[in-house]
Amino acid sequence: MTEDALLRRVHGLWVGLAVVTGAFPAGGDVVIVHSARSRLCPPGWAGIVRLADGALVTGPDEPRTGLLRRALAGMPVDDLVRADAVAARLPVVDVLGPAVLAYLPADRFRPVAAQVTTLPTGHDDIRALMAAAGPDDSAESGLADVDSPVFVLRDGPDVVAAAGYERWPESTAHVCVLTAPDHRGRELARRTASAAVGHALDSGLLPQWRARLVGEASRKVARALGFTELGAQLSVRLDAVDRAASGQR
Template sequence: MAVEDLVRADAVVARLPVVEVLGPAVLAYLPADGFRPVKARVAAVPAGHGGIRALMEAAGPDDVAESGVGDIDSPVFVVRDGADVVAAAGYERWPASTAHMCVLTDPRHRGRGLARQAASAAVSHALAAGLLPQWRARPQASRRVARALGFREWGAQLSVRLDAVE
């Protein structure tokens, strides 16, 4: 296959016994001098916090899966509306000192810059830990948040699950 076809789902599915496709998605990384932090009132909570569970229920399984919020192993940085968590961000530690960023906003509160606020705190935490922030996104809104924080798109990713071959 041509290299450019490796991120085309139709091309991969035509050649391999694929049972599930995720992507393609854009991969973006934050250059050392590129971070544009956002000042906001955020709080750090543990991943199992009840407010995070409520946010995940409000967002639904597809958005939760896309966000990766269920896989966060860093503190979770949240934005609240009263007592309710309406946006959350953190990261999962990946190999090679990579911080895979995860962000989720309640659908009823989107378009207000809350993802950017929560993500800014998570990115700051990752940088302070000496990690390289990585942003994987399919939705344009997520890509806009990443660009606003200074991430630069460097490539694409297509994840597939293959049928078990015996």
Template sequence: MPVNPLVNPLVVRACAVWVELARVPVSFAPPGGVTVVVSPRSGLCPVGWVGVVALGGSAVVTAPSEAAALVVRAALGALPVEAVVDGVSVREVLPVAQVLGPAALAYVSRSGFRPVEAAGALGVERLSAAHPDVRGLERAAGPEDAGEAALDEMTSPVFAVRDGRGRVIAAAGYEAWPGRAAHVGVLTAPEARGRGLARVTGSAAVAHALGAGLLPQWRARPPASRRVAAALGFEELGAQLSIELA
């Protein structure tokens, strides 16, 4: 995972996003370093949890209190950077109640983007995030997948594909994040998966974000989602982990 931020501008921009989300003054250390700070309002994790983001071979960690920071600093400071975003390794050194992740963090530049066009009679249309047909797709996909995609939180248009009966079967968009990032979400109806529709709709969302001068971010755990990101030219530069201490 180590990537020298001095030679990869994507790492520099990605680090700026998470530094702003930390909501306290912090910076990523040189490769190999783990920086732990106290931030009760951190955007790296749920409130009251410990948030870990590793990028470019170093990591930033936010803790909800000074007492938690002392424990986390002692435990994670002894681990290599790759291990601080590994749930198994973290459980070996910290009293953990729950873990969310790890999720891979991937980014793409304008020059690295590989767009995918709709094939055949398929067309991509723009809908609002509140459109009832988008809600219908979420119901079809189920609460877990719909929650992961979070189409209802999109600040961009939602780029959608319909089937022959007019139902939205795939959609993607992005939420504008601090640091001029575009957090991309993609959702496909279960019966329509495996047809490349996530690439088509995701490509439209990424193109829109790049056109607005934003940094597209793809955060994912499932291998299928990570493969979609890779097909569009995203580079996996790090990972995110959230920890609830016991």
């Protein structure tokens, strides 16, 4: 798949998730629209997605969308997914991200051989891994949301690494990976993720990898498998517009 074809496919995914019409912005353009049903962010939040040199921003209601348009006008595209830069212009009360968005066409996949086994979602051994990893890492991994088989590696009876994917629109597989804290640094994530990615590609899906911008370990795993970073995502919860207008933060 060419870079342009890959980007067009990913553009279609995020336009659909934003629940808006038209093409994804490009060429340095930024489009800010009201979309109460946007899936770029949690309900009631503002969502920002940058892909290549364009960005799409959704606001949860007309007043906040207007605020976004006024505050972000003329802002460089790359700065739109920097939490500090956005917070300097807007009354931000909570943030998710930023996260890097990476994708893997079949012709770029670099698989890793591994003796993994599979478990169904919700299996007791997967719940034990999530408990060992803690609520924050487990929630960030997204492993509880997968609807594929879960590919696991064990140390004795215990599952110490697991990966699967959640089916997203536009035939996208959102890859989810989790490793037990005391087993990290041993390439277990790469091995389980390789199995999940291979399964997704065999199913005709485009794997997507989302990692915190500062999460170098996760990004390293993705790059090793062949993923290409195409953009980034940031979600912000804004203060009430009437308080923002009066200068209260």
